[in-house]
Amino acid sequence: MSEDNTPPTLKIKPLPMRERMKIIRTIMPERDPQVRSRNFEEVNLGLAPADALTEASRCIECAKPGCVIECPVGVKIKEVVSLIRVGDYLGAATKMREDNALPAITGRVCPQENQCEGGCVLGKKGSPVAIGNLERFIADYERTSGNLGLPAIAPATGKSIAIVGSGPAGLSAAGDLVQKGHRVRVFEALHELGGVLVYGIPEFRLPKSIVKTEVDNLRRMGVEFETNVVVGKSVTVDELMNEEGYDAIFVATGAGLPQFLGVPGEHFNGVYSANEFLTRVNLMRAYNPDEYDEPIYDCRDRDVIVVGGGNTAMDAVRTARRLGARSATLVYRRSKTEMPARLEEVHHAEAEGIEFRMLTNPVEFIGDEKGWLTGARCVRMELGEPDADGRRRPVPITGSEFILPASVAIIGVGTTANPLIQSTTPDLKTNRRNYIVADPETTRTSKRGVFAGGDIVTGGATVILAMGAGRKAARAIHEYLVSDGTWE
Amino acid sequence: MYKILEARTVALNIKQFVIEAPRIARKQQPGQFIILRLHEKGERIPLTIKSSNPDAGTITIVVQSVGKTTSMLNCLEAGDSILDIVGPLGHPSEIQNYGTAIILAGSVGTAMALPTAHALKQAGNHVIFIEGARSKQMVVFEEEVRQASHETYLMTDDGTYGEQGLVTNKLNGLLDAGRHVDFVLAVGPVPMMRAVARVTSPLAIKTMVSLNSIMVDGTGMCGGCRVLLGKQSKFACVDGPEFDASQVDFEVLMQRNAMYRDKECQSSKQFDQHKDEEMTELRAELAAKLGAERNIRTELDAKEKHYV
Numbered sequence: 001m002s003e004d005n006t007p008p009t010l011k012i013k014p015l016p017m018r019e020r021m022k023i024i025r026t027i028m029p030e031r032d033p034q035v036r037s038r039n040f041e042e043v044n045l046g047l048a049p050a051d052a053l054t055e056a057s058r059c060i061e062c063a064k065p066g067c068v069i070e071c072p073v074g075v076k077i078k079e080v081v082s083l084i085r086v087g088d089y090l091g092a093a094t095k096m097r098e099d100n101a102l103p104a105i106t107g108r109v110c111p112q113e114n115q116c117e118g119g120c121v122l123g124k125k126g127s128p129v130a131i132g133n134l135e136r137f138i139a140d141y142e143r144t145s146g147n148l149g150l151p152a153i154a155p156a157t158g159k160s161i162a163i164v165g166s167g168p169a170g171l172s173a174a175g176d177l178v179q180k181g182h183r184v185r186v187f188e189a190l191h192e193l194g195g196v197l198v199y200g201i202p203e204f205r206l207p208k209s210i211v212k213t214e215v216d217n218l219r220r221m222g223v224e225f226e227t228n229v230v231v232g233k234s235v236t237v238d239e240l241m242n243e244e245g246y247d248a249i250f251v252a253t254g255a256g257l258p259q260f261l262g263v264p265g266e267h268f269n270g271v272y273s274a275n276e277f278l279t280r281v282n283l284m285r286a287y288n289p290d291e292y293d294e295p296i297y298d299c300r301d302r303d304v305i306v307v308g309g310g311n312t313a314m315d316a317v318r319t320a321r322r323l324g325a326r327s328a329t330l331v332y333r334r335s336k337t338e339m340p341a342r343l344e345e346v347h348h349a350e351a352e353g354i355e356f357r358m359l360t361n362p363v364e365f366i367g368d369e370k371g372w373l374t375g376a377r378c379v380r381m382e383l384g385e386p387d388a389d390g391r392r393r394p395v396p397i398t399g400s401e402f403i404l405p406a407s408v409a410i411i412g413v414g415t416t417a418n419p420l421i422q423s424t425t426p427d428l429k430t431n432r433r434n435y436i437v438a439d440p441e442t443t444r445t446s447k448r449g450v451f452a453g454g455d456i457v458t459g460g461a462t463v464i465l466a467m468g469a470g471r472k473a474a475r476a477i478h479e480y481l482v483s484d485g486t487w488e
Numbered sequence: 489m490y491k492i493l494e495a496r497t498v499a500l501n502i503k504q505f506v507i508e509a510p511r512i513a514r515k516q517q518p519g520q521f522i523i524l525r526l527h528e529k530g531e532r533i534p535l536t537i538k539s540s541n542p543d544a545g546t547i548t549i550v551v552q553s554v555g556k557t558t559s560m561l562n563c564l565e566a567g568d569s570i571l572d573i574v575g576p577l578g579h580p581s582e583i584q585n586y587g588t589a590i591i592l593a594g595s596v597g598t599a600m601a602l603p604t605a606h607a608l609k610q611a612g613n614h615v616i617f618i619e620g621a622r623s624k625q626m627v628v629f630e631e632e633v634r635q636a637s638h639e640t641y642l643m644t645d646d647g648t649y650g651e652q653g654l655v656t657n658k659l660n661g662l663l664d665a666g667r668h669v670d671f672v673l674a675v676g677p678v679p680m681m682r683a684v685a686r687v688t689s690p691l692a693i694k695t696m697v698s699l700n701s702i703m704v705d706g707t708g709m710c711g712g713c714r715v716l717l718g719k720q721s722k723f724a725c726v727d728g729p730e731f732d733a734s735q736v737d738f739e740v741l742m743q744r745n746a747m748y749r750d751k752e753c754q755s756s757k758q759f760d761q762h763k764d765e766e767m768t769e770l771r772a773e774l775a776a777k778l779g780a781e782r783n784i785r786t787e788l789d790a791k792e793k794h795y796v
Contacts, residue, residue, distance in 0.1 A: 276710035371743030
């Protein structure tokens with residue numbers, strides 16, 4: 001047995017409270033901004049074991065841990081952190097997996113500042129415990145140690161479940177359901193598994209190899225995968241149930257159609273949705289044109305603007321920078337404080353030389369006679385009264401129009417529901433915006449045996465919320481399958 | 489992996505493939521399309537489905553070599569495999585008994601128009617099929633076109649076969665002769681579809697065109713295939729591919745389809761220069777994939793036996 005596998009005999013005496021609070025938050029080592037803004041390698045390098053240990057020692061072990069309360073899936077963070085503190089990294093990872101099937105992923109992409117770390121009491125006076133970094137550390141430690149303990153699989157129940165979509169919701173549901181002894185088959189519309197984790201989130205934030213490892217683990221646990229199946233087109237939900245004999249279906253198809261601004265000129269060549277831009281670069285690897293066939297408009301030495309303030313817009317603008325853009329500018333109609341993007345991404349983007357044009361909104365795209373984009377006519381905004389969601393509404397300032405030159409403009413302002421399943425499943429209830437109506441606790445839809453969760457129910461949200469929905473669905477599906485099958 | 493069962497050259501640079509794709513075969517309806525990818529580093533391209541055989545679990549596609557991917561595909565033969573095929577995508581053609589229906593198809597577009605023509609004929613329409621091609625060696629599926637229609641006209645640009653002229657010359661001729669037309673479908677190069685729309689729109693004849701915009705996923709997720717209909721933006725993959733011709737902004741479609749022309753030309757040239765190596769590499773990759781798939785299947789079989 002190697003040293004890494006030593007059971008937690010390592011007794012580290014807990015530091016007194018006052019000492020713990022004196023330790024300053026460890027800094028996540030990252031690639032040099034000058035270098036990383038020219039390649040697609042992961043920005044964060046991960047904590048060293050000693051740093052993780054020190055960081056975990058900062059936890060003051062609250063009686064009512066705010067971190068756990070604020071975690072959308074209720075990870076037992078306090079227990080996880082104490083296991084790290086005593087050096088039992090593998091034990092910490094196992095504890096983590098009880099509530100979070102994909103810690104290597106969420107450790108990298110969760111907006112921790114609004115969740116666990118936002119609830120950490122240390123944050124009130126200083127910096128919260130770096131829970132996200134610790135999560136990532138134990139997941140990576142576990143993966144590279146080669147000691148990934150696959151959970152035990154219950155005896156076969158004879159029931160089978162079809163999961164539609166291999167994104168975070170689908171993958172986490174698959175993992176839980178296969179453990180219960182059910183047969184699980186995941187259908188994916190694209191040729192690669194992982195959904196938004198592979199087509200949306202860039203390599204520099206979430207390396208594909210990590211997603212692949214998680215998928216491979218599920219495969220080893222017995223989950224079946226079928227790519228190139230667009231449920232609603234290649235096969236309908238009813239056909240899956242009536243002809244292919246699935247006892248339950250979990251619809252986790254994710255967000256959907258990209259929204260455009262609806263301003264003139266959005267058809268000029270060079271105007272992309274963030275979904276298309278990121279899909280071409282991530283899924284289709286257009287960043288490597290020498291080897292891959294997928295084309296993308298050459299951003300080198302050109303001005304690129306990205307419209308939006310969320311993580312997708314942030315991913316797109318940093319991707320454009322890496323593709324060699326002369327200037328990569330984020331255009332957002334509100335101010336920086338209202339941006340929904342993860343705080344860390346904003347900091348990283350700033351270090352990489354991304355320009356932020358806040359309180360600015362494009363009103364028209366302009367192009368040359370051949371249809372190529374040359375710029376965006378923008379208007380400056382100011383913040384008015386708060387709107388329904390409490391954020392101050394941006395109001396255009398009259399006479400403030402100006403032209404922002406750009407060869408590429410990427411629109412990342414959200415998505416609308418993909419209609420493919422709803423339109424082919426008549427008895428599936430949808431809401432006004434065409435998202436699937438599902439019970440928030442049981443994920444049950446209006447159709448017997450059909451459950452739904454993730455962005456196709458909530459609209460665009462986060463990876464962790466989708467995963468949480470996947471886990472809820474797995475519990476509810478299991479209960480349904482072992483019950484008398486009532487459906488109200 | 490999707491096995492090619494038959495491969496046959498049907499005209500200059502145009503090949504027909506019969507491919508094992510049981511899910512698509514079961515669901516395909518006239519007017520729908522597939523998206524395929526040939527290898528791990530390949531692009532995804534949309535292609536039309538000519539027909540399918542649900543019992544045999546096969547689909548038939550027709551491919552014209554125009555760029556790297558289509559040229560590479562057209563080097564494949566029976567026994568080879570295609571890495572990824574997804575479909576059937578898009579809305580099927582709207583089949584009704586309109587009365588008299590004219591189908592205009594340019595060369596490889598004939599393959600996509602054929603199933604719709606058949607369905608229109610079956611629905612009771614009087615079907616007039618006008619097939620156009622640059623010259624005789626590019627005329628395809630003449631026999632099938634005749635079977636799918638009541639009247640058939642073949643037009644070649646150079647007059648080497650059928651009548652000389654464009655499909656719109658024939659359309660104008662029929663209209664000038666006072667033929668009553670209730671419905672028109674045009675499938676082919678964008679300038680051809682635009683020319684048809686220019687003839688039929690002023691006459692208020694219901695006209696559909698099947699748009700071939702650039703796509704990535706084909707499920708509505710990327711919006712790259714958006715086309716302008718009047719002032720409205722629509723996604724060809726999920727809202728189309730057929731649209732009301734009188735609404736389509738063909739200039740925008742042409743402009744958007746030219747977006748990657750430089751890269752396309754470059755890749756195409758490179759492929760032509762290194763065809764043999766590229767094909768050897770492709771076949772090696774596919775063979776390795778096939779081997780891996782077989783291993784997984786054996787593993788799964790073993791597992792199942794274990795459970796029993």
